[in-house]
Amino acid sequence: xxxxxxxxxQCGNQVGQELFDVISSDAQDGQRKTYSSVSRERFFRQTxxxxxxxxxxxxxxxxxxxxDCCYVGKVLKYFFFFLRVPDFEARAVLVDMEPKVIxxxxxxxxxxxxxxxxxxxxxxQKQGSGNNWAxxxxxxxxxxxxxxxxxxxxxxxxxxxxxxxxPMMSVAGGTGSGxxxxxxxxxxxxxxxxxxxxxxTWPYGTGEVIVQNYNSVLTLAHLYQLSDALLVHENDAVHxxxxxxxxxxxxxxxxxxxxxxxxxxxxxxxxxTPDSCGAYSGNPLGELVSALACHPEYKLLSACSIPQMASAxxxxxxxxxxxxxxxxxxxxxxxxxxxxxxxxxxxxxPASAGRTSSLTAGGFNAxxxxxxxxxxxxxxxxxxxxxxDPAIYTSWLPPAEALSLWKSPVxxxxxxxxxxxxxxxxxxxxxxxxxxxxxxxxxxxx
Amino acid sequence: MQRSKAAAGVEVKRVIGALCRLLAALGLxxxxxxxxxxxxxxxxxxxxxxxxxxxxxxxxxxxxxxxxTSSQLRGELRKLVAAGLWQSGYHADWIYGADAGSFCSRDLxxxxxxxxxxxxxxxxxxxxxEQLDQTLLSSAPEKPEFSADLELDxxxxxxxxxxxxxxxxxxxxxxxxxxxxxxxxxxxxxSSQVCSxxxxxxxxxxxxxxxxxxxxxxxxxxxAYVSWKQVEKVFWTWMDSVADRRLCDLxxxxxxQGVSHSLGACHQGKQRLEEMLRGPAQQQDVKSGDADWAVxxxxxxxxxxxxxxxxxxxxxxxxxxxxxxxxxxxxxxxGAAAPGELPAPQAAQLLLQAETELLQRRDRRRLANRKxxxxxxxxxxxxxxxxx
Numbered sequence: 001x002x003x004x005x006x007x008x009x010q011c012g013n014q015v016g017q018e019l020f021d022v023i024s025s026d027a028q029d030g031q032r033k034t035y036s037s038v039s040r041e042r043f044f045r046q047t048x049x050x051x052x053x054x055x056x057x058x059x060x061x062x063x064x065x066x067x068d069c070c071y072v073g074k075v076l077k078y079f080f081f082f083l084r085v086p087d088f089e090a091r092a093v094l095v096d097m098e099p100k101v102i103x104x105x106x107x108x109x110x111x112x113x114x115x116x117x118x119x120x121x122x123x124x125q126k127q128g129s130g131n132n133w134a135x136x137x138x139x140x141x142x143x144x145x146x147x148x149x150x151x152x153x154x155x156x157x158x159x160x161x162x163x164x165x166x167p168m169m170s171v172a173g174g175t176g177s178g179x180x181x182x183x184x185x186x187x188x189x190x191x192x193x194x195x196x197x198x199x200x201t202w203p204y205g206t207g208e209v210i211v212q213n214y215n216s217v218l219t220l221a222h223l224y225q226l227s228d229a230l231l232v233h234e235n236d237a238v239h240x241x242x243x244x245x246x247x248x249x250x251x252x253x254x255x256x257x258x259x260x261x262x263x264x265x266x267x268x269x270x271x272x273t274p275d276s277c278g279a280y281s282g283n284p285l286g287e288l289v290s291a292l293a294c295h296p297e298y299k300l301l302s303a304c305s306i307p308q309m310a311s312a313x314x315x316x317x318x319x320x321x322x323x324x325x326x327x328x329x330x331x332x333x334x335x336x337x338x339x340x341x342x343x344x345x346x347x348x349x350p351a352s353a354g355r356t357s358s359l360t361a362g363g364f365n366a367x368x369x370x371x372x373x374x375x376x377x378x379x380x381x382x383x384x385x386x387x388x389d390p391a392i393y394t395s396w397l398p399p400a401e402a403l404s405l406w407k408s409p410v411x412x413x414x415x416x417x418x419x420x421x422x423x424x425x426x427x428x429x430x431x432x433x434x435x436x437x438x439x440x441x442x443x444x445x446x
Numbered sequence: 447m448q449r450s451k452a453a454a455g456v457e458v459k460r461v462i463g464a465l466c467r468l469l470a471a472l473g474l475x476x477x478x479x480x481x482x483x484x485x486x487x488x489x490x491x492x493x494x495x496x497x498x499x500x501x502x503x504x505x506x507x508x509x510x511x512x513x514x515t516s517s518q519l520r521g522e523l524r525k526l527v528a529a530g531l532w533q534s535g536y537h538a539d540w541i542y543g544a545d546a547g548s549f550c551s552r553d554l555x556x557x558x559x560x561x562x563x564x565x566x567x568x569x570x571x572x573x574x575x576e577q578l579d580q581t582l583l584s585s586a587p588e589k590p591e592f593s594a595d596l597e598l599d600x601x602x603x604x605x606x607x608x609x610x611x612x613x614x615x616x617x618x619x620x621x622x623x624x625x626x627x628x629x630x631x632x633x634x635x636x637s638s639q640v641c642s643x644x645x646x647x648x649x650x651x652x653x654x655x656x657x658x659x660x661x662x663x664x665x666x667x668x669x670a671y672v673s674w675k676q677v678e679k680v681f682w683t684w685m686d687s688v689a690d691r692r693l694c695d696l697x698x699x700x701x702x703q704g705v706s707h708s709l710g711a712c713h714q715g716k717q718r719l720e721e722m723l724r725g726p727a728q729q730q731d732v733k734s735g736d737a738d739w740a741v742x743x744x745x746x747x748x749x750x751x752x753x754x755x756x757x758x759x760x761x762x763x764x765x766x767x768x769x770x771x772x773x774x775x776x777x778x779x780x781g782a783a784a785p786g787e788l789p790a791p792q793a794a795q796l797l798l799q800a801e802t803e804l805l806q807r808r809d810r811r812r813l814a815n816r817k818x819x820x821x822x823x824x825x826x827x828x829x830x831x832x833x834x
Contacts, residue, residue: 001622001626160626160629161625161626161629163622193621195615228615282623283619286616286618286622287619290611290612290619294607294615295611296611297607396602396604396608397604397605397608
């Protein structure tokens with residue numbers, strides 16, 4: 001089943017491009033053919049005609065780049081040959097009110113050589129939205145509705161079976177938030193039975209855009225009704241990962257985007273779910289949403305993954321599942337997104353004490369539901385008992401229903417063992433509170 | 447005139463044939479023949495009538511009579527039918543047991559008409575279609591009864607909402623999976639050349655033939671229903687004529703009854719008179735006349751027996767007429783000539799007197815009703831009464 005991403009605004013387009021990059025490189029590096037084919041079917045479509053002619057040079061070809069017929073590849077190692085290679089086009093629609101970012105993303109994609117964006121699946125205008133949510137939602141959205149719907153429809157027609165949509169946007173700007181909300185509404189209207197999982201990027205607390213809190217609050221209010229689940233990445237948290245985990249000195253948006261793309265790909269790549277009966281799960285969006293966002297009032301999801309380290313250091317590290325899972329569990333409970341500086345003092349409250357729902361009950365982060373995705377070697381021997389502790393969940397949803405476990409024996413993105421945790425928990429309450437408070441203060445002081 | 451009547455007769459037979467076909471397709475065996483319907487209109491014997499069977503099976507199948515009642519009254523078909531008809535709102539005199547003598551097949555026919563008008567055909571059709579058509583999804587399960595005083599526990603409510611959402615998402619995922627499966631199946635079937643008797647979806651050929659048969663039945667049923675619907679109007683006009691006949695019957699009976707009540711003295715000697723009259727009547731030739739009892743017309747041959755009109759004789763005439771009316775089942779035998787006197791003009795005069803009396807009574811009642819209505823209208827404030 002295929003997933004169509006709708007990249008909206010500057011942030012959405014940049015993150016989307018990084019996401020497809022990670023996915024395509026992961027799929028090609030993967031040893032297992034099924035995994036690669038499922039992943040490719042999910043995110044790309046093959047066009048064998050009109051493919052680029054590539055000169056196959058064994059020294060310069062990216063590692064792991066093979067033509068479909070393996071024996072041909074072996075023979076060609078000794079020849080310089082012109083090949084017509086199948087092109088992978090991303091199942092994506094790019095929407096922005098200015099052309100700059102879209103062109104940049106499309107060029108970068110084409111340069112990678114492994115995949116590209118389809119020529120006609122982008123839509124842009126000359127002028128931006130001016131960071132104005134209402135401009136995007138009420139003016140630009142309806143004005144360009146038909147064009148965008150046409151692009152989406154064409155992309156859906158290329159899919160054999162549609163699993164759902166992933167609109168990607170940031171909530172601070174004008175296009176991503178305003179037009180993005182409107183496009184989500186259109187998707188909901190036109191495809192009522194498909195899943196819609198919005199990926200949101202929350203801005204820095206000390207933000208770039210002055211009206212970002214207004215935009216965020218308005219976007220969230222609308223998306224709560226329209227979307228099935230909202231998967232959130234906060235710039236602040238990702239920035240900390242970049243600076244402390246990855247030891248980057250000059251952190252650009254590109255670095256942030258790569259981290260976000262890595263975590264998102266860790267969620268969306270094929271995995272074996274309890275319901276998929278030994279095959280890779282057909283509908284990842286459906287399974288994710290039914291594992292985490294069943295209650296209509298609790299739709300905000302956050303993600304964290306382990307390990308996160310600079311690619312240079314990967315070769316020198318060894319990983320063990322017990323250590324990884326222990327760290328991940330503490331990251332969940334203590335509400336940090338990275339392994340550095342985990343507060344090991346935070347414990348779930350003992351069962352004898354009454355359940356408190358306050359935010360600062362010892363800094364403990366209670367979860368409603370968790371989705372744990374394990375990828376890599378020896379994944380079937382991983383002990384996940386720590387996540388089944390009833391103390392970390394609410395009283396009305398037992399751990400058997402609250403915890404979902406997905407596994408994949410294929411290593412992900414160069415990590416021998418990696419785990420991603422998507423949780424529906426109190427982790428986003430504080431940033432949300434801050435956002436609403438600031439918006440209200442700004443509004444009240446007009 | 448005769449030809450149009452004949453054409454109308456043929457048309458009616460066709461229409462009733464369509465109804466019989468539909469009833470048979472609904473599974474209500476045995477169904478009486480169209481001829482039986484026509485005979486019933488003119489008043490046949492009610493005993494051993496196929497209409498009893500038909501009515502009881504209709505009532506049973508459409509759920510008007512519950513299965514407990516039917517098991518209780520298994521042997522007594524009449525009671526069953528009477529109970530069922532009363533349940534469905536048909537309150538005829540014969541159900542109450544009164545007027546047992548004037549009961550005939552026509553009443554059963556009218557009861558059938560009542561049930562048809564009530565829409566029992568549609569109920570039966572829906573039930574039968576559900577039985578036959580296996581592609582229909584079964585109806586949603588009954589909603590469980592909740593007691594009025596539920597304690598709203600916030601935790602359980604949240605849990606319930608969670609589970610509902612979970613189910614909804616699963617349902618949507620399942621839908622997309624089924625779509626994928628259908629597409630794959632379509633590709634396989636359209637591309638493969640295999641047309642051997644390979645079992646499809648794990649069902650054997652016996653099951654397939656069963657399916658085929660029930661589909662055929664379903665088609666027949668729907669066809670019968672459609673053809674019935676097209677000619678339904680004719681049936682109702684015919685049914686009107688049946689009801690008209692009955693009304694005429696009733697009118698005559700009530701009018702004659704009214705007259706006899708006004709002549710109260712007759713009733714004392716009623717029994718003796720009957721015996722006396724029966725004696726010579728049996729010696730008479732049975733006139734197998736037309737069984738058409740449209741009008742209680744007194745056969746002209748009796749007028750020859752006229753002697754001096756006397757009250758007793760008139761009573762006798764009335765009684766004879768009454769007896770004749772009460773025993774129409776004796777059809778041809780009912781033409782047994784009444785030996786009594788037949789003062790036709792005086793009988794006519796009496797009848798006219800009774801008629802005027804009844805009309806006066808009716809007018810007085812109407813006036814009283816109107817006055818009452820006007821009083822009511824006056825009392826109602828700010829409302830206008832529009833008479834249709």
